[in-house]
Amino acid sequence: MRFFAKFIIISYICSTITTAESQNTTIGTESYPIYAVSTKSHTPVFRPKSHNKSLANSVALSNQQFADWIEAFKVRARQRGITTLILNAAFQNVTYDEDIIFRDRNQSEYTKAIWEYLDRAVSQTRIQNGKKNLQNYHNILEKIEVKYGVDKEIIIAIWGLETNYSEFRGSDNVIQSLATLAFDGRRGDFFESQLLAALEILQSGDTTASQMTGSWAGAMGHTQFMPTSFLEYAVDFTGDGRRDIWSNDPTDSLASTAAYLNRFGWKQNQPWGIEVQIPTNFDFNLVDPSNKRLPSHWAMSGVLGLNGLAIKDYGPASLLMPAGQQGAKFLIFDNFRVIKRYNSSNAYAIGVGHLSDRLKGRPSIQASWPRNDRPLNSAERKELQSHLANKGYYSGNIDGKIGPISMTAVRAFQNSIGVVADGYISLDLLNRLRQN
C-alpha cells in the first residue's frame, strides 16, 4: 500500500491514472505508476541521468552530509526511545542511496487511461494466479475471513495488485531508503516519521535490520505496508509472536491487510461496486461521490443492474463513471471507500474490486471503453481549466487537477454547446473549448 494512500494528497483525476509521486506499482511484469498525486517536487532536478564528474562530486558531498545527518538523527531517535544497540545495527552499512533520489526525482508524468490500467490489473494471468493462490492458501484465508470479516478474494486481489502475489516485494534496505529520503528533505518530515517507525519495528523484534527490505520508498512485504501503518495495523497470525511480513510465508501480510480493511469499516456481504446501466437523458449532475442513495432509490432514476432489475439495497451507494457516458458505470458502496484507504486512486479501487469479482467467478466489465481516447496530460488539463475560467465556468486553481469543481465547469460548458453533460474530459472536449 502506497503510504496507505492517506499520507499523500491525491488529486482526483476522473478517468485517468497519473503518476505516483511515491511509488510505482507492479502490474504484470512491468512496473508503472498508478495514481495521481498533486504534490510534485518544487526542487529542481539536480542530477543528470548520466554519471559525470560533477555528479561524482555532488554524491561525495552528499555522503558526508548524509553521515552528519545520521548522527543528528540518532540523537532525535534516542529521544524517541530507540536504543543505541538498535540504531547501530540499523545504520550499519547504510550509505546515501543516490538511486532512491533518482527514482524520487524522475517519476513518470505518463498518464494511463482507466481501461489500460484495468487491462493489466485484471489480466487473465492475474486472475489465474489469484485463483491458484485462493486454493493454495484456502485454509488460512478461511480463518482470516472469519476473524476479520473481509472477503478472501479482496485480500488476494490486493496482494495481486500490490506485489503481483509477492513477485515484486522490493529488495531495498528500508532503513537506507527512508534515511536517504528523510535526509533529502523533499518530504523530509514524512520520511523521518517512517524511519522512526521502522526503527520501532526493529526494536519490537518483529524482524531484523538485514531482513527489513522493501520497495524503494519503504513499502514492505507481500502487501506493501509502510512502517507507520505496520505499527498500527499489522498482526501476527501465524502465532510465532512476530508480525513477520518479510518472510516468504505471506500469512501475516494477508492477515494484516484484512485487519487494516476491518479497522476502516469493511462490511462483509456488501459489494465494492456493481456495474449498472443508466437511461438516455440521464442527469449526470447526480454523479457525485457525496450523492449517496440506496439502490432502490437509484432505480427510480433508471439506474439498474445490467439485467434490467434494481440492485439490492446493500447500503447507500454513489455513482462512478470513469469515462462518463461512454464507458462502464458503477454504483459504489462504502466498501469502495475502504479499499481506497489502501490506495486512494479510483482506478486502484476498481481494479481490486473487479479482480475480486473475477476471482469469485463473476463476469468481466460489460461496457466498452472509449479506447480511441487518450488521457490529457498535465499541460492540457491546465489549458482546459484556463479555457473554462476564461468562459466564466471555472474559478478554481489552474493546476491540472480535475476535481468536482472542474467537472461541474466541464458540464456547464457541455450544456452550453448542447452535448451530453457527463463531465468526461477528452481531447475532443479540449478542442471544442479551443474553438468555442
Ligand SMILES: [Ca+2]
Ligand atoms: Ca507471525
